[in-house]
Amino acid sequence: MFNKYKIFVFALLFGLSASFIYNFDNKEHDYLENVQVKEPYYAKNFPGDTQMENSGPINKVPWKNDQAFLKKQQQYRTFVQIAAFRTVLEESTPGEKNNFHLAAKLLQGTVVEPGEIFSQNETLGPYTYEKGFQDGIMYIGSQLVPTAGGGVCKLATTLYNTAILAGLPVVERHPHGMPVVYVPLGQDATVSFGAKDLKFKNNTDSPILIWAQGIDNHLYAGFYGTVEPARIEWHHKVIKEIETYTIYRYNKELAQGFEQVINNGMNGAVVKSWINIYQNDGAESTRELGLSYYKPMPRIIEKGPDNIPVNREE
Numbered sequence: 001m002f003n004k005y006k007i008f009v010f011a012l013l014f015g016l017s018a019s020f021i022y023n024f025d026n027k028e029h030d031y032l033e034n035v036q037v038k039e040p041y042y043a044k045n046f047p048g049d050t051q052m053e054n055s056g057p058i059n060k061v062p063w064k065n066d067q068a069f070l071k072k073q074q075q076y077r078t079f080v081q082i083a084a085f086r087t088v089l090e091e092s093t094p095g096e097k098n099n100f101h102l103a104a105k106l107l108q109g110t111v112v113e114p115g116e117i118f119s120q121n122e123t124l125g126p127y128t129y130e131k132g133f134q135d136g137i138m139y140i141g142s143q144l145v146p147t148a149g150g151g152v153c154k155l156a157t158t159l160y161n162t163a164i165l166a167g168l169p170v171v172e173r174h175p176h177g178m179p180v181v182y183v184p185l186g187q188d189a190t191v192s193f194g195a196k197d198l199k200f201k202n203n204t205d206s207p208i209l210i211w212a213q214g215i216d217n218h219l220y221a222g223f224y225g226t227v228e229p230a231r232i233e234w235h236h237k238v239i240k241e242i243e244t245y246t247i248y249r250y251n252k253e254l255a256q257g258f259e260q261v262i263n264n265g266m267n268g269a270v271v272k273s274w275i276n277i278y279q280n281d282g283a284e285s286t287r288e289l290g291l292s293y294y295k296p297m298p299r300i301i302e303k304g305p306d307n308i309p310v311n312r313e314e
Contacts, residue, residue: 096151265299
């Protein structure tokens with residue numbers, strides 16, 4: 001389960017304070033540019049690798065020449081790309097991939113009028129089989145459970161980051177119960193129809209057009225209006241680290257004395273997040289984004305016969 005996207009998680013979980021500085025320019029990059037981490041973790045573990053492909057803001061979007069998108073832009077006169085974000089999801093199950101692709105397609109062309117509050121659940125839910133959603137992985141307690149619509153939280157995460165980059169006030173956002181690997185801790189969002197939602201408000205004087213698209217393991221979202229974007233600087237600081245633990249499971253199919261690691265586990269954390277906002281007129285401000293609480297993801301080990309400890313959790 002570990003891969004290069006956990007560099008963000010481990011940089012935070014080892015008690016580091018990190019800054020993620022997103023600089024926009026007129027170049028059409030399709031990857032995150034100028035990510036700076038003010039700790040030696042990256043240099044020590046990934047020497048010379050300073051431009052890895054990670055989730056982050058982008059300028060180039062895959063729907064640039066899509067006729068349906070261009071028609072909507074003309075209809076609402078939303079010609080300024082306020083913000084766009086791409087989430088890289090390397091380890092999604094087929095059901096999860098189906099779900100965030102479908103959710104993104106259903107979201108295309110959504111318009112949030114001035115003063116209106118966008119709700120993902122009201123716009124896309126419920127996430128049922130009848131709508132085409134499949135079983136995907138969802139966090140329930142300390143377990144990963146297949147659930148109808150599992151994976152739509154990846155769209156919530158992508159929209160949350162896009163809303164922050166667009167300077168919109170977030171009305172409701174919930175972090176996952178355990179750490180995720182595709183964005184830094186403090187930048188994720190989860191939804192559950194009827195319980196947890198992602199909501200943000202259009203506080204501008206013009207409509208905001210939302211477009212989204214899933215391509216393989218990449219998920220894109222973009223907001224369009226009339227307001228030129230500010231430069232955003234994310235900050236995260238671990239307030240508390242929570243050690244993970246081990247769960248042993250008996251598997252009679254394994255050879256005697258044999259064991260296998262099902263999940264390496266991850267430490268939990270309490271993370272404080274805030275952003276610095278740099279307006280085009282030179283004005284600067286700070287916005288507190290609150291605390292995100294993550295339970296540890298347990299390490300899971302399966303053991304064969306005659307190799308089971310008395311205490312199965314430690």
